[in-house]
Amino acid sequence: MAASRSLVLPAIDLPELGRGEVWLVGAGPGAPGLLTLEALNAIQQADVIVHDALIDPRVLALAKPTARFEAVGKRGGRPSADQDDISERLVVLARNGERVVRLKGGDPFVFGRGGEEVLTLAQNDVAFRVLPGLTAGLAGLTAFSIPATMRGLNQAIILATGHLGAEGGLDWPALARTGQPLVIYMAVRTIAPITEALRAGGLAPETATAIISAATTPAASILVSTLAEIADAAEAAAVAAPALLVVGSIVSFRDTLDQLATTLQTEADA
Ligand SMILES: C[S@@+](CC[C@H](N)C(=O)[O-])C[C@H]1O[C@@H](n2cnc3c(N)ncnc32)[C@H](O)[C@@H]1O
Known part of the structure; x- marks a missing residue:
């Protein structure tokens, strides 16, 4: 009998990403298999994924077909979006009623400037959640x-x-x-x-x-x-x-x- 490649998961209650919420999600070091189940759950619900340069395209491919992507990657020595602009963009998307995932390499709070982003969200009364990831x-x-x-x-x-x-x-x-x-x-x-x-x-x-x-x-x-x-x-x-x-x-x-x-x-x- 051919081996099944499907992933069978036990029933786990995973939270629902609401309209107008922003979740900072750690995508881990690269391999899609190292995403957490919570990260996968978030990615699959997002209307918009605002992501770093280091996110593997196979991870982005896990989003729902209607999801939109905004790349705001910071790569050493190359032009990149300003951090304040990224934080402000998250606020605007949330205020538009989108379900927003801010997808970051590794863990959002390890050299990821996740702290700055949640401070801006909190200051603007945007509901947020931070999902840990495996740090590189x-x-x-x-x-x-x-x-x-x-x-x-x-x-x-x-x-x-x-x-x-x-x-x-x-x-x-x-x-x-x-x-x-x-x-x-x-x-x-x-x-x-x-x-x-x-x-x-x-x-x-x-x-x-x-x-x-x-x-x-x-x-x-x-x-x-x-x-x-x-x-x-x-x-x-x-x-x-x-x-x-x-x-x-x-x-x-x-x-x-x-x-x-x-x-x-x-x-x-x-
Ligand atoms: C802006 S920091 C983000 C770190 C990320 N938040 C984490 O927790 O892994 C980017 C740096 O993380 C390290 N990094 C990220 N992914 C890596 C990987 N797959 N292999 C080796 N280093 C990696 C590199 O030093 C890279 O310059």
């Missing part, structure tokens, strides 16, 4: 068999932005001194200064470091190197956004796992 910084690790925490390796994990701004960004040497792994979003153009600052904070040049690109999408890749060499390796590999810079011993867990998996495979072949 954690799902991207797991997708590449890197544990975010591992007993004996780390007791914390630091999620940071790689935007340096006029002030040079975070106190990288202080973060280095915590000895805890770092997962740095939006760091493609700042790998060199960040890794130098982490070394200045005392991290060893041979600290395991990786760049995870387009995790969970068909273009997913990982580049593993050391803190001292990752900037050159990234340049040579022409690494592009979306990508995460991951620094710390959790990266080496992958090698340990690979060796064991190879051993198992060799034993199975014997």
Whole structure:
């Protein structure tokens, strides 16, 4: 008998998206299969989906046939809609009585400016809801068999932005001194200064470091190197956004796992 590909769901009560409401929905790191059921439920009810650049077209294809789409993507270095304009647009759509989904990559409240958008909605008396999504910084690790925490390796994990701004960004040497792994979003153009600052904070040049690109999408890749060499390796590999810079011993867990998996495979072949 041919295997069924249909998804059979138990009866779960999922909320109804009302007219004039805006739901901020986390779409996860990319793969449509990593949407939550709540996100799917929201997407299928929306009259209008206001979405980021990173949303996979297969996710948008889950909308009802009459749904309209407004792309407001922010991509580093390219022109994008102004944040205030996006928030105001959500208010206008809600006031027009539309069922609005504001679809964001990952989790709306992790480096997603979701907080600013709900503040504008609240200030304008627009009913809203925020649906969590898998954030790329954690799902991207797991997708590449890197544990975010591992007993004996780390007791914390630091999620940071790689935007340096006029002030040079975070106190990288202080973060280095915590000895805890770092997962740095939006760091493609700042790998060199960040890794130098982490070394200045005392991290060893041979600290395991990786760049995870387009995790969970068909273009997913990982580049593993050391803190001292990752900037050159990234340049040579022409690494592009979306990508995460991951620094710390959790990266080496992958090698340990690979060796064991190879051993198992060799034993199975014997
Ligand atoms: C504006 S932030 C949005 C983060 C999002 N709200 C989240 O929770 O994942 C965009 C950054 O997230 C990271 N990112 C998003 N999707 C990714 C993916 N599939 N693989 C690797 N990094 C990703 C990249 O660092 C990218 O520059």
